[in-house]
Every structure is written in C-alpha cells, then in structure tokens.
Amino acid sequence: MKDILIFIPDTLEKDSIGFLEGFSNFSKSNLTFYITNNRLVNAPPKSIGYCSEYTPVQSSFDEQHDVEWIHLNNKTGVITVHGLKDECDVRNKIHNISYDYNAFKNLDLICFKHQNYGEHFELLAKKVQDHHVSKQKSAGQPYLKIIIQVLLQLILNLLLMFIDIFLNLYMKLGSMLHYSATAVHLYTNAVTFKWVLKKIKQERRVTPCVGNAIVSKLADFICGLALLYFVLQYETEFIQFVENTTEIIIQALEKLLNFLMGSPVGLKLNYSFNKTLGSFFLYHISLWRAFLQATSPLLKFGLHLLIIPGALGLSFQAALVSDLVAFSTFHVYCIYVYAARLYGVQIRGLISLWRLFIGRKYNPLRERVDSHQYTHHQLFIGTLGFTVLLFLLPTTFLYYAVFTVFRVALISLDGILVRLRYILQCLPLYVSTLWLINSPSVKGAIKLNVQERKSSVTPTVYATLQTLSLWQSIIHSVPNTLVNIPSISWSLIFRSVIIGLLL
Incomplete structure (x- = not known):
C-alpha cells in the first residue's frame, strides 16, 4: 500500500460524537476514505468510521472482516486507520485533505467533469451531490409541497408525451421536411425542450446548462415578438x-x-x-x-x-x-x-x-x-x-x-x-450572470493549498473550488442536443x- 488519503469536509462537526458517513475506495495501491456528510449521524447505512475522544473498544466495524475504518479524535483531531492488514509506518502514509463542502455540494457536475483533475475529486463531487439529493428526498416535506411536486411531475410527463408524438411524426416525414430550415429548427427546439424537461425531472433543480437554455429561449421569444410587432x-x-x-x-x-x-x-x-x-x-x-x-x-x-x-x-x-x-x-x-x-x-x-x-x-x-x-x-x-x-x-x-x-x-x-x-x-445570458455573481454552480477549477502543520488538528492540504473562466462556463452551458x-x-x-x- 502506497498512501492513505482521507477527504474531510471543512465544516465537519468534530465536537460531537457519532458515525462518519461516506465510502472508501481502493485503487492503484492507494486506500481512500471519502467523508460525504458534514454532520455526524447515529447509525448510517454507509459509515466509514467513528468520531469520539476515545477509540471504541467494541465497534461494529470490527465485526466486519477485511473492512478498514477510521477514527477521528474530536479533541486532538488525530485520525487513525483500523482494520489494515499491514500497519507498518501507517502514520507516515496518511494524508488529510480538507475540502470546501458547501462548494462541492452546490457545484454543477457538467462543468466539473470536463476538468482533468483525476478520479479522486471527480468521484468525491459526484458522491457529495448524490448524497445531497438523496438527503433532500428523504427529508420530510409539507403536504402542500408534495401535491405541487406531483402536479409538476404530471405536467412534465404530459409535455414529454406530446413532444415524443411530434418527434415520431417528424421522423416519419423527415425525408420531406429536412429541406425546410423552419422544420429542422422546430425539430431541434423540440429535442432541446425534451432534454430540458428530462433534466428538470431527474435532478429536480435548474443547472446552469438548463437555466441558460431556458433564459436564452425567453430572450429569443421577446426579440421575436418585438420584430413581429414591427x-x-x-x-x-x-x-x-x-x-x-x-x-x-x-x-x-x-x-x-x-x-x-x-x-x-x-x-x-x-x-x-x-x-x-x-x-x-x-x-x-x-x-x-x-x-x-x-x-x-x-x-x-x-x-x-x-x-x-x-x-x-x-x-x-x-x-x-x-x-x-x-x-x-x-x-x-x-x-x-x-x-x-x-x-x-x-x-x-x-x-x-x-x-x-x-x-x-x-x-x-x-x-x-x-x-x-x-x-x-x-x-x-x-x-x-x-x-x-x-x-x-x-x-x-x-x-x-x-x-x-x-x-x-x-x-x-x-x-x-x-x-x-x-x-x-x-x-449565454444566464451563465454569464452566474459567473458575474461568482455562483458555486460555475465553479470547477481545483486549487490545493498546503497548510503549515502547527498542530495535528490542522489538515495538511485544503482543496477549494475556483470559478471557471467565462469562456469555459459558456462552452459548458451549450446543450448537447444542438448540432454544431x-x-x-x-x-x-x-x-x-x-x-x-x-x-
């Protein structure tokens, strides 16, 4: 085993006692622990360790064979790894990486995954996003909000059904209609609208790419009405x-x-x-x-x-x-x-x-x-x-x-x-506005700062997300349904x- 990497949220509740929620991954002779929740929980289904002052004597982790787990001392901040087969010089192999939890939670994966930063940060961003979405779904919601969501899902399904009927009709008449620029443009807009509805239905939020498609269509509609009035x-x-x-x-x-x-x-x-x-x-x-x-x-x-x-x-x-x-x-x-x-x-x-x-x-x-x-x-x-x-x-x-x-x-x-x-x-009206206000949705450039080790509490590396350039943000906001x-x-x-x- 070469190194042990531990990704820790910068807002982790270290003062309390509880389980650390996340997952572990072993690749390229490196063991990596990802803590995907900044709160300590009682008994999560996916726990990779425990946070307390003293190491538990009888832990549920010991009952599982060949499973490594970590312990975070909430007083000193020292992290120890248990369950390793070879514990020789394990302290010198541990690297703590603290990451900006709120930025990773709110970033847009469409912008981030195009950056070549290795598998660790890409996997971490995806798991934090999945955990955030599942956490919202499992949280209790008011009865009125549930009814509104059901109605919205019904409307989305009806719109998708009508769009599919139109697209099937166009495919049957495609040999005649592909000579008309208006017919081809109508088909492209229908495909883009279908993509927008599917994205909203799946992610239940407006990503920069989806928001930019909606705002650009609204601007196109307003300009068209003005010209038509003239x-x-x-x-x-x-x-x-x-x-x-x-x-x-x-x-x-x-x-x-x-x-x-x-x-x-x-x-x-x-x-x-x-x-x-x-x-x-x-x-x-x-x-x-x-x-x-x-x-x-x-x-x-x-x-x-x-x-x-x-x-x-x-x-x-x-x-x-x-x-x-x-x-x-x-x-x-x-x-x-x-x-x-x-x-x-x-x-x-x-x-x-x-x-x-x-x-x-x-x-x-x-x-x-x-x-x-x-x-x-x-x-x-x-x-x-x-x-x-x-x-x-x-x-x-x-x-x-x-x-x-x-x-x-x-x-x-x-x-x-x-x-x-x-x-x-x-x-690019919507994504340019997000870029101007420095929104987390258009962040994706990783910056690593090596911090001085004044004490064992301080992590060695701090990972933050920086805003992408305006041109990169615009490129990533183009829907993949548009033909180049x-x-x-x-x-x-x-x-x-x-x-x-x-x-």
Whole structure:
C-alpha cells in the first residue's frame, strides 16, 4: 500500500460524537476514505468510521472482516486507520485533505467533469451531490409541497408525451421536411425542450446548462415578438418592399443575361451557343416572374399564416427568412445547376480527351490511368471532340462563373442565418450572470493549498473550488442536443468550383 488519503469536509462537526458517513475506495495501491456528510449521524447505512475522544473498544466495524475504518479524535483531531492488514509506518502514509463542502455540494457536475483533475475529486463531487439529493428526498416535506411536486411531475410527463408524438411524426416525414430550415429548427427546439424537461425531472433543480437554455429561449421569444410587432405595424410597406425587391432582382438578372448574350468586355464568344443559353435562361426567368405575379395576392395571406411560427422567437423568424430566400431565388439555383452541369461535363470531357494526346486512358476496373494505343479514327474523333469542347468552354464558363457568384452569395447568407439561430439558442445570458455573481454552480477549477502543520488538528492540504473562466462556463452551458455548426472547407469549395461540382 502506497498512501492513505482521507477527504474531510471543512465544516465537519468534530465536537460531537457519532458515525462518519461516506465510502472508501481502493485503487492503484492507494486506500481512500471519502467523508460525504458534514454532520455526524447515529447509525448510517454507509459509515466509514467513528468520531469520539476515545477509540471504541467494541465497534461494529470490527465485526466486519477485511473492512478498514477510521477514527477521528474530536479533541486532538488525530485520525487513525483500523482494520489494515499491514500497519507498518501507517502514520507516515496518511494524508488529510480538507475540502470546501458547501462548494462541492452546490457545484454543477457538467462543468466539473470536463476538468482533468483525476478520479479522486471527480468521484468525491459526484458522491457529495448524490448524497445531497438523496438527503433532500428523504427529508420530510409539507403536504402542500408534495401535491405541487406531483402536479409538476404530471405536467412534465404530459409535455414529454406530446413532444415524443411530434418527434415520431417528424421522423416519419423527415425525408420531406429536412429541406425546410423552419422544420429542422422546430425539430431541434423540440429535442432541446425534451432534454430540458428530462433534466428538470431527474435532478429536480435548474443547472446552469438548463437555466441558460431556458433564459436564452425567453430572450429569443421577446426579440421575436418585438420584430413581429414591427412587421405588423408596417405590413403594407413590408409587402410592397418584398414585391419591389423581387422585381428589381428579376430585372437585374434579365439585364445581366442580355449583357452576356452580346459581347461582354470584348470577349469573343460562340454566337449561336451564347444565344441559345441566354434565351433558355431568359425564358426560365420569365416563367418564374409569371409564377410570382400569380402568387403575389397570396403574400398577405401567407404573412398572417406565418405569425404563429414567427411568434415562437427570432430564431424561428431567421429560419423562415432562410426558407423564403431559398424559395424566391429558386430560379437562380436552377440556372446555376444548368450551368454547373454543362460546365462539369465539358471539363471532364476535356480532361478525358487530353489523355488521348499523350497515349493514356483511365481504367475504371483498376481505378487508375494506364497506357493505351489509339487508332487513327479514334485520334481523329477525339481531336474533333476536344476542339469543339475547348471552343465552347469560354461561353459556358462565363455563365457558370456569374451564377456561381450568386450561388456562393446565397450560401453565405444562409450560413449567417444558421449561425444566428445557433447563437440565439445558446445565448449565454444566464451563465454569464452566474459567473458575474461568482455562483458555486460555475465553479470547477481545483486549487490545493498546503497548510503549515502547527498542530495535528490542522489538515495538511485544503482543496477549494475556483470559478471557471467565462469562456469555459459558456462552452459548458451549450446543450448537447444542438448540432454544431459545420466548419467551412475552403479547399473543398475551391475544388468543387474548379471541376463544376454542385455547391
């Protein structure tokens, strides 16, 4: 046996007589005693020792074979360990560690368990928390408080049942609804709300993570109501602004296509191919304008239908804006897809035909490029095809480059709205307030102070909890139900743009 560690609450009642409640653990050749209650009890089911002036002669601990127990002298503070098989130099192996009991009792384990302080303090924090919760449950409660708790449990169970029904319905329709930002956002909020209710039901308290989720949702709801009130106050102007903006965008696209169908910046393009592409895209935009004009009378009716989901918060309104932008710019996406497909086919054709000039050919069976001997007919047809694709490439690239810029701009706007929704769902208002008032709930950094041994009563080490940094507190307050924002791979985007893959 290497060492014996004894964790003692700093508020332990050493002046009275009674049993020490806690548990012991033997790991890595170290015997550790954890005292998890700062009060002495008469006969606890989990006792690891006794506190009195004299060591009990006939103790219940002696009746248990191969069980170590400790004795705390309430006069001198000396701790002795009994029941050891090898008691050689045991006094030199005992290390007393006094810890801040109130801080460990009130801390949030979600913040603490992410810190790498070893198994002793993590296990101690968990057991003190479990003991505190079980102590509250076993304590006698007034009849009215019991009725309130039963009603709250009933309400929580009903809410969880409705959320499960909604989530099951969404999973059945997930293949259709995952294209809508509003539907995905509603699903994420339902999962987060379910997680909050389960945490409250299990722990019967509001942890910093749960409290931050609730407060951030309330702030999101208030901001959403304020924006919705502003929109309804200027409803006519808002509808007129949307219609005018849509018409301006369509006219700008038509002018751009007419400009590209001519001789833009003096480029020498294929006239017939350029005319065909421009006319096709112009016809597509004309169809979309007719569709928008036919559905414009329904814009006001649709605005009133969106009041209910819009009142759920600013994050829902951001999701609605994302869907409306995707719907109103669908014609731009279609033109981009046409241009990207055509450009991608030409690029892959040129790459494949270029191997013809160097006597190489792609082998799909071995997935590699091998040498190949071409015939004169194959060389003639390949050269002809390479020439046609090469001279048509500038015209295709012109349309592809223009609408790729539009596509990247729309993706950037959608990324901004996604990040706005994520920030609103985990806005660190509650946890920042706890951090400012130095609440024990955001403590988790262990600090050990070695004290001078003036007497045997004074412990050798005193463990206190310090407040985490604000950034660590914010990170630990983010619910694990939220999907992290995917990182942007600029190299993948650049490669996709070069070879004509869809973004």
